[in-house]
Amino acid sequence: MIKQILSQDDLQKGEIYELFKKNNVESLFSTRDKKVHKHLRRLISPAFSVKYLNSLEGFFHDTLKAMIHKVDTQLQANNNQPTAIDTWKMWQSLALDIIGTTAFGQSFNMIENESHPVPDTISWEMRHSSWAANHPFLVKLLTLGRPLRSNPLITEFMMNVIRERSESGTRRNDILQILLDTKDASDPNDRLSDISIITETILFLIAGSETTSNTMGFAILELLRNPSALKCLQAEVDGLELPDDGVFRHDQVKSLPYLNAVINETLRLDAIAASGIERIADRDVVLGGTIFVPKGTMVIANVYDAHLNEKYWPNASKFEPERWLPGAPVPPANDAFFPFSTGSRDCIGKAFARKEMQLGIASFIRRFNIEPIAEEMEDAKQVRHFVTLTVAKNKTMVMISPRQQ
């Protein structure tokens, strides 16, 4: 039925997406208009093609190197003894810096400084959106129905990046460049305005940072809860030659069976869209051949139920990466697996996210030992849905020590 809602019938996005509408312009993520969406998706897709992503790999490496260096420095300051480090925050900083350098034209240096006005402000706005989702009438009252605008600080930051790039005449191979290149399109309808470009990049940060960092955070938690899985993953990455700079190349890790099994199993058990994907019946439909849904009815695609349903996933609540390995007794139920949604509105950044997770998890696990801290593991059982699925305390301290090179 989820496939029918999201793909075959391709129902319209629900009203909740209005909360992500900024600056009164339509964006790829927030638009509910199918025609507008199709047009934007065509313009923006080239930035997320596998080929273009390969050309961005240097940005992923530089950021990952900075993260590994930061952890190394913290360990050295403690004579390389096991050291408690907040891995939740570590992945957040990594993901923000990768989005910064690929989509905003420059790194936010979150890994180094732990703070930057742009992601800090957007994070504040996301909290506001989450609160607003639960208090729609109050929001209408407070804003008097006016459109939500992004903070002038973000607009100014981005305007400066755009201005500097066009004044210097330089091209930078990144996602922002693809958006800027639309300005030279022969068809005036294909030219994105500055405010559209700014709005898209903000939405990339919202859609692409916590989703990816939380998944990596949950993967570490699952590995700590399942030491035999951690051993299998370590054995797999230990079989690879680690480049001198301490970060794997994507070609080395992209097809590792156990690494991908760990990522898929985390995406299944700790699905970021666990609260469901909201749609509205834009016409009368019959779901599953029996349920009549009149036009205008809100419909939620329940990803959580599909991912934890025993009908499709034996031992559904158990973390078992082995179910994803070739030759598993019961093959994975790909028809009941929707971490990135499906259909016309599926995640445009899924290859980007997989690349980041493959490089990040493999390089980190190769380089460092991880051990659980009992109290933190207990705390991590409390999860909540705040735009994305997250651990309630928004932190996870893990004991980290160096592994042999």
Ligand code: HEM
């Ligand atoms: C593990 C990481 C990620 C997960 C689990 C994830 C999940 C999803 C899901 C479930 C949707 C559909 C949302 C809906 O219909 O309400 C979506 C859409 C989207 N995602 Fe992701 N995402 C991830 C990473 C990323 C990244 C890295 C980016 C960009 C850099 C990104 C950008 C987007 C955009 C722009 C959309 C809207 C696409 C459209 O409507 O055409 N996501 N994502």
